[in-house]
Structures are given as structure tokens and as C-alpha cells.
Amino acid sequence: MSNILKKAAVVSIPTVRQALLRSNPLLANALLAKRSYNSKNGVEMTVREALNSALEEEMRADDKVYLMGEEVGLYNGAYKVSKGLLDKFGPSRVIDTPITESGFTGLAVGSAFAGLKPVCEFMTWNFAMQAIDQIVNSAAKTHYMSGGNVNCPITFRGPNGAAAGVGAQHSQCFAAWYGSVPGLKVVSPWNSEDAKGLLKAAIRDPNPVVVLENELMYGVSFPMSEAALSNDFVIEIGKAKVEREGTDITIVSHSRAVGFAMAAAELLEKEGVAKVEVINLRSIRPLDIDTIIKSVKKTNRLITVEGGWPQHGVGSEICAQIMESEAFDYLDAPVVRVTGADVPTPYAQNLETLAFPDTEVIARVIKRTLAKKIGA
Amino acid sequence: MTMLRSPMLAASRLTLARTAPVTTRPMAFLTARAFSSSAAAARDTVLRLPSNSFESYNCDPPSLDVNLSKDALLNMYRQMAIIRRMEITADGLYKAMLIRGFCHLSTGQEAVSVGMESALTDEDKVITAYRSHGFTYMRGGSIHSILAELLGRKTGISKGKGGSMHMFTPDFFGGNGIVGAQVPLGAGIAFAQKYLHPNAATFTFYGDGAANQGQVFEAFNMAKLWDLPCVFVCENNQYGMGTPADRSSANTDYFKHGDYIPGLKVDGMDVVAVYQAVAWAREWALTSGKGPLVLEMQTYRYAGHSMSDPGTSYRSREEIKKVRSNNDPITRLKEQLIELQLASEEDIKAMDKAARAEVDKAVELAKKDPEPNVDSLWEHVNVKGTEAPFLRGREPSERHHYNR
Numbered sequence: 142m143s144n145i146l147k148k149a150a151v152v153s154i155p156t157v158r159q160a161l162l163r164s165n166p167l168l169a170n171a172l173l174a175k176r177s178y179n180s181k182n183g184v185e186m187t188v189r190e191a192l193n194s195a196l197e198e199e200m201r202a203d204d205k206v207y208l209m210g211e212e213v214g215l216y217n218g219a220y221k222v223s224k225g226l227l228d229k230f231g232p233s234r235v236i237d238t239p240i241t242e243s244g245f246t247g248l249a250v251g252s253a254f255a256g257l258k259p260v261c262e263f264m265t266w267n268f269a270m271q272a273i274d275q276i277v278n279s280a281a282k283t284h285y286m287s288g289g290n291v292n293c294p295i296t297f298r299g300p301n302g303a304a305a306g307v308g309a310q311h312s313q314c315f316a317a318w319y320g321s322v323p324g325l326k327v328v329s330p331w332n333s334e335d336a337k338g339l340l341k342a343a344i345r346d347p348n349p350v351v352v353l354e355n356e357l358m359y360g361v362s363f364p365m366s367e368a369a370l371s372n373d374f375v376i377e378i379g380k381a382k383v384e385r386e387g388t389d390i391t392i393v394s395h396s397r398a399v400g401f402a403m404a405a406a407e408l409l410e411k412e413g414v415a416k417v418e419v420i421n422l423r424s425i426r427p428l429d430i431d432t433i434i435k436s437v438k439k440t441n442r443l444i445t446v447e448g449g450w451p452q453h454g455v456g457s458e459i460c461a462q463i464m465e466s467e468a469f470d471y472l473d474a475p476v477v478r479v480t481g482a483d484v485p486t487p488y489a490q491n492l493e494t495l496a497f498p499d500t501e502v503i504a505r506v507i508k509r510t511l512a513k514k515i516g517a
Numbered sequence: 518m519t520m521l522r523s524p525m526l527a528a529s530r531l532t533l534a535r536t537a538p539v540t541t542r543p544m545a546f547l548t549a550r551a552f553s554s555s556a557a558a559a560r561d562t563v564l565r566l567p568s569n570s571f572e573s574y575n576c577d578p579p580s581l582d583v584n585l586s587k588d589a590l591l592n593m594y595r596q597m598a599i600i601r602r603m604e605i606t607a608d609g610l611y612k613a614m615l616i617r618g619f620c621h622l623s624t625g626q627e628a629v630s631v632g633m634e635s636a637l638t639d640e641d642k643v644i645t646a647y648r649s650h651g652f653t654y655m656r657g658g659s660i661h662s663i664l665a666e667l668l669g670r671k672t673g674i675s676k677g678k679g680g681s682m683h684m685f686t687p688d689f690f691g692g693n694g695i696v697g698a699q700v701p702l703g704a705g706i707a708f709a710q711k712y713l714h715p716n717a718a719t720f721t722f723y724g725d726g727a728a729n730q731g732q733v734f735e736a737f738n739m740a741k742l743w744d745l746p747c748v749f750v751c752e753n754n755q756y757g758m759g760t761p762a763d764r765s766s767a768n769t770d771y772f773k774h775g776d777y778i779p780g781l782k783v784d785g786m787d788v789v790a791v792y793q794a795v796a797w798a799r800e801w802a803l804t805s806g807k808g809p810l811v812l813e814m815q816t817y818r819y820a821g822h823s824m825s826d827p828g829t830s831y832r833s834r835e836e837i838k839k840v841r842s843n844n845d846p847i848t849r850l851k852e853q854l855i856e857l858q859l860a861s862e863e864d865i866k867a868m869d870k871a872a873r874a875e876v877d878k879a880v881e882l883a884k885k886d887p888e889p890n891v892d893s894l895w896e897h898v899n900v901k902g903t904e905a906p907f908l909r910g911r912e913p914s915e916r917h918h919y920n921r
């Protein structure tokens with residue numbers, strides 16, 4: 142292990158630019174993040190850049206952190222999330238693996254048992270199914286099985302959920318799958334701040350954490366607050382965020398679907414239909430049911446929105462927990478789940494469109510739910 | 518890079534040994550669109566392959582003398598020309614944003630699917646990964662149905678529901694998106710063949726990148742243990758996405774990966790060598806007691822991994838150019854046909870033109886075809902008549918009820 146770390150130090154100063162960046166973290170931040178300034182002079186960053194800076198900051202802060210996965214190094218990442226990291230940290234900390242998910246995941250988990258802090262990238266979460274045994278049986282359970290004797294501080298990350306036009310085997314959401322496993326923490330960022338803060342929190346967390354990113358969001362820019370630009374920025378795992386305050390109905394969502402929920406909320410407010418509260422879950426496990434309960438007590442109506450399948454989904458779990466909570470008594474209408482359709486993802490555009498929720502579907506369900514009254 | 522260093526892939530020349538009358542052989546030009554029955558054309562040509570066409574592991578390599586009729590050779594040319602044209606067309610359609618998502622082209626690799634098919638019957642089965650357009654065509658898929666699938670049309674070979682990666686025919690099991698997962702499936706198809714039809718084999722294709730997946734080795738073991746008529750074929754196009762073979766594999770002699778399974782490395786840029794190797798492997802697999810084989814087809818992918826990969830960040834343009842100009846499978850067969858006086862320049866041009874016309878016609882048709890019916894979203898989740906009473910869409914009012 143010390144060997145790995147020594148090598149890393151040797152290979153990680155290849156250029157003047159990098160030496161400069163190392164000596165001046167502020168400059169580093171500015172250059173590395175390729176931040177752009179929007180009209181209000183705020184800083185914007187794409188989700189991809191936010192993830193990249195999270196990786197870089199955490200690798201800089203702790204030399205036990207390393208990145209492993211297919212094409213993460215020389216190719217700069219299949220989706221360019223790890224762009225530049227090989228140059229900065231060298232091949233002992235940015236490691237291209239063969240296409241052997243079960244093997245390299247197991248290896249990464251083993252290295253976490255032995256004191257490293259791996260970030261194990263899956264080119265997409267679809268391919269982690271090759272390795273799900275190592276995630277569930279080895280990573281999630283060993284701390285418990287060992288009576289606390291063995292730790293597994295590992296981050297599993299990659300794009301999750303539907304992409305565009307890639308068919309059934311490459312388009313599905315694993316939030317409910319991993320969300321059901323005790324021993325794991327599961328986060329699902331929507332925007333750039335989420336992406337940076339949650340990934341950094343995941344890497345620092347002493348438990349195995351599953352980070353469900355979204356390919357279709359990688360290129361989308363969001364404002365970054367002053368705090369979020371700092372090296373110390375982390376978002377607490379297990380806390381949801383109220384993205385938009387409202388009084389008439391609560392929408393709970395995660396990942397890309399938060400954007401659709403926000404758009405639907407805006408639309409309905411413009412139309413004068415309702416003031417919609419939007420909750421961005423951020424974490425799937427632990428699930429911040431308290432924030433949802435609080436909101437429901439205020440709005441008395443609840444809709445869940447996700448890209449995954451309906452049966453046993455994240456929305457199903459939220460419904461069940463609301464039923465089991467005091468919020469149940471505050472509901473004026475039945476909770477409705479907006480989800481992916483209960484089919485494998487089809488290729489053709491017109492079919493694919495019908496398989497996933499969008500703003501229009503959410504707006505329709507909001508209107509219908511507002512018109513309902515329990516017992517009426 | 519391994520391939521350019523390999524003497525096997527230096528442009529080879531076939532030598533015309535003699536012509537002999539045609540022997541009746543269960544030839545399998547199932548997708549061959551033209552078949553001349555004239556006696557002269559059907560007469561076998563015995564060709565001599567270059568001595569470096571094969572390298573064997575724990576077995577005697579096939580003979581370098583190959584029996585093929587002029588018709589068969591001309592058909593191989595036509596089929597390669599059609600696949601090349603189809604892939605170039607797909608490239609254009611993708612860039613015109615008419616094809617969505619992933620699209621993996623096989624330009625440069627045409628000799629593999631074409632040479633293979635020439636040695637198979639339709640009792641034999643084939644399975645591969647997502648680089649599957651050529652295989653789909655060779656296993657009976659029409660050009661129109663392939664292009665219509667790429668365009669997401671109702672008339673597509675998978676009714677617009679699969680796309681580029683997921684195409685199937687009765688003797689071709691796809692078209693699979695998870696790297697390596699098709700390999701045990703192939704062993705399973707061979708298992709079924711042994712169970713049901715002892716006289717056919719399964720050819721299970723995978724890439725140099727896929728070759729390292731654990732389940733490949735699990736499949737090897739079962740295939741050997743149970744003497745399955747399975748030929749594992751590593752289509753070594755030198756790269757798995759952006760990773761050259763020697764950065765992914767501790768042993769790049771993929772034909773030796775079977776350890777206890779004999780193997781053969783084949784010049785996969787020579788369609789005749791591929792034909793000979795596959796015919797030999799089929800025979801091997803069907804000879805009881807010999808069990809599986811591992812073939813390695815040395816080939817090359819001209820295009821990027823998929824349409825989003827320019828394919829030039831991890832290899833030089835010169836490298837691609839060099840293979841194209843010295844070792845292109847279509848050019849090589851063309852030169853051989855001319856040298857053997859089996860076709861003239863004019864004949865070749867006519868075949869190229871016909872291939873272009875056929876593909877162009879198919880694409881025009883496909884473009885006019887309708888999108889899938891929206892109700893087909895619900896079809897095929899389960900076998901017709903055995904579905905759940907209903908399935909849910911995106912919200913409770915979107916409900917599809919099945920009529921049973």
C-alpha cells in the first residue's frame with residue numbers, strides 16, 4: 142500500500158500547470174472547474190464538472206482515495222467525468238480496469254477492507270449488475286457480519302437511470318434496488334451542488350455509498366453557491382432539500398425528475414393553479430421521511446416522481462412510510478406515484494417518451510390530485 | 518499494436534491450385550441473394566491460403582487448401598460490400614440524427630460475419646454482442662429490417678423496440694448489450710443443440726475486451742466439462758472501447774485463453790481463411806468427444822467504438838489508414854478475385870454498384886415507414902396471452918389492460 146502512495150506522489154507532478162495548481166488551491170479551483178459566469182455574475186458549473194472537482198478535491202485531500210473503473214484514465218472517462226485526473230494523480234491512483242466488473246468491484250471492496258478509500262466507477266450502473274454480489278454481499282454486510290471489526294469505506298458511482306435511445310439493457314433506475322439494502326447508503330444527486338456535495342460526502346463516509354448519477358444531467362449547468370465552491374463543501378447524506386416552497390401540494394422526487402417537478406411547479410404557479418412544494422430527496426437511503434412528513438402536514442397532498450419502475454419503487458416506499466406516520470391524518474387526497482412505465486425501456490422515440498415521466502405528466506397528476514378530496 | 522506486427526495479417530495472396538467439379542456440400546448461403554446455377558460458376562475452386570493464415574494451440578490447424586465455388590466467392594464479395602454499405606449508411610443516418618443512442622459499426626470486420634456464414638447451416642446458431650448489424654444480415658435479416666430498426670420503425674427487425682444493439686433472427690440470438698453476458702448464453706444454446714439436435718453447433722462471439730469477463734471462463738469450463746458443440750469466437754479488433762488489447766489482457770493470445778480448450782488464431786481480414794476456420798471448427802465441434810474450441814479472429818475496427826467516439830484519441834490516424842490500405846478485407850478479396858480471373862474490374866464495380874443500390878433502396882423505404890404503434894409499448898413484456906391482467910404506465914390513469 143505504501144508503495145502505491147509513494148508512486149502516486151512521484152507521478153503526480155507532470156506539468157508546470159499542475160504544480161501551479163497544487164501550490165494555489167484557489168487558482169486550482171478556478172482553472173479546474175472551468176467555471177463560467179452567468180448573467181447575474183454567479184458561478185455556474187455542469188454536473189460533470191462538479192463531479193470532477195469533487196473527485197479531484199477528495200483525492201488531493203486524502204491520498205488513500207483512488208479511482209478505479211473502465212476507461213477512467215487514459216480515455217478520461219467514458220462520459221469524461223474523470224477528465225484530467227490521470228494527468229494530475231498518475232496511474233497508481235487513477236486506474237483503468239479490464240471490463241471485469243465482478244472482479245474489479247471485489248478487488249476495490251477488498252482494498253477498502255484493508256484501509257484504502259476506493260471510488261469504484263461503473264461506466265453505467267447497468268453494468269454493476271455484473272458485480273451486485275460484491276456490492277450487496279461483500280460491501281454492505283461485512284461491517285455488520287464482523288461485529289464492527291471490518292470497515293468498508295468505498296464509493297460506488299456512475300450514471301444511473303434512463304439515457305436516450307439506448308434500449309432496455311442500458312436504461313433503468315437502480316435506486317429502489319440499492320435503496321433496499323441495509324448497510325449501504327444511497328444518494329441520487331440532481332444538480333451540480335448536489336453532485337459535488339454528495340460525492341464528497343460519499344467519499345468521506347466510512348460506509349459503502351452508492352452514488353447514482355445521471356448521464357443526461359452531466360452536461361447541464363447549474364449555479365454554484367459560494368459555499369459549494371469551497372473544498373470543504375459537503376452535503377449531509379440522509380437529508381432532503383426543499384427546492385421550492387409551496388403550500389398546496391408536495392412533490393417528492395430525485396435525480397433528473399426533480400427538474401421536471403420544478404418545471405411543473407413553475408407552470409402551475411404561472412397558471413395560478415397552485416403553489417407547489419418540491420422536495421429533492423438527494424438521499425435514497427437513509428430516506429429523509431421527516432422532511433416529507435413536515436411538508437405533507439403543511440400542504441396535505443403528496444406526489445412522488447421518479448424514473449424507476451412503479452412496483453416496489455422509491456415512491457412506493459415513501460407512500461408506505463407516510464401511511465405509517467402521523468402525516469397520514471393530514472392527507473386530503475390519496476398519494477400518487479409518478480414513475481417510469483412498467484415495461485423494459487423501448488428504443489423507438491415515440492415509445493420511449495411514453496415510458497418515462499415528464500413535466501406534462503406531473504402537471505396533469507398535480508391537477509387531478511388537487512381536485513380530489515378524501516371522503517368527498 | 519499487435520496486429521500490425523503480426524505477420525498473419527500481411528496482405529495475403531490466394532493461389533489458384535486447380536478447379537474441380539462441385540461436391541455437394543450443405544452450403545449455407547441462406548442470405549445470399551443471388552445464386553447462379555450455371556455449372557461453370559458452381560465448379561469448386563481450390564484456393565491455397567497463405568501459410569500464416571492460422572496459428573493453432575493444442576490442435577492441428579485446418580488445411581490451407583480451401584474448396585469454394587466461384588459463386589461462393591462472388592457472394593462473399595457481395596455480402597461484404599452490402600454490409601460495408603449498410604454501415605456507412607448507418608453512419609450517415611446517425612449523423613443526420615435519425616438514429617438514436619448507441620450505434621456500433623463493424624466496418625473493417627466484414628470478413629468475420631461473412632466468412633463465418635459461408636460455412637454454417639441454419640441449424641447452426643450464432644450469438645454476439647452489440648456490434649451486430651453484419652451478423653444480423655448474414656443470419657437472414659433483410660437490409661430493410663435492419664435499417665428500419667436503426668430508425669426506430671415499426672418494420673424494424675425488433676419492431677423498433679431494440680435498436681442497434683438488439684437484433685435477432687431465428688438462428689441468431691442477438692444483439693446483446695452487456696459485455697460478456699452473451700458467452701454463457703452461447704454455451705446454453707449449444708447445450709440445447711446437444712440436447713435436441715446433435716448435428717449443429719453454436720458460434721459464440723465476443724470481443725477482445727469482453728474476453729476477460731469471468732463468465733467467459735465459467736462458460737469455457739462447462740462447455741469442456743459437458744462436451745458442448747460450442748465454438749467460442751473472440752473477435753479481436755484490437756480495442757475494447759479506448760483500451761488496446763495489451764492494456765486489458767494479461768495474455769493477448771486470446772486463442773489460448775481456453776487453457777484446456779484447443780484454439781486457433783485466424784487472419785480475420787481474409788474472408789476465405791475465416792470460412793476455412795469456421796468450417797473446420799464446426800466439424801470439430803460436431804465430432805463427439807472433441808468438445809469446444811476457441812477461435813480468435815484477428816480483425817480491425819475502422820470506426821470509433823460507437824458513434825460518440827471519434828476513435829482517434831487512443832490510436833493514430835496512420836494506424837487506421839495503414840490497415841485500410843494494406844489489409845482491408847473487401848479490397849483483399851477483390852484483388853484475389855481479379856488475380857484468379859474469377860471477376861473483372863467491371864464485375865466488381867457492378868457488384869459495388871448493386872450493393873449501393875440495394876442499400877439505398879432499403880433506406881428510402883425504411884425512412885417512409887411508420888413509427889411503432891403506441892400500443893406496442895405494452896406488447897412482449899410477457900408472452901402474448903400470459904400477461905398480467907394489466908400493466909401500469911407513468912401514473913395510475915395510464916393503465917394497459919390485456920385482452921385475454
Ligand SMILES: Cc1ncc(C[n+]2csc(CCOP(=O)(O)OP(=O)(O)O)c2C)c(N)n1
Nearest residue numbers: 268648694695696724725726727756757758
Ligand atoms: C458489463 C459491461 N461493461 C461495460 C460495458 C460498456 N462497454 C460497451 S462495449 C465496451 C467495450 C467492449 O470491447 P470488446 O469486447 O473488445 O468489443 P468491441 O466493442 O471491440 O467489438 C464496453 C466497455 C457494457 N456494455 N457491459
Ligand SMILES: [Mg+2]
Nearest residue numbers: 724725756757
Ligand atoms: Mg474489441
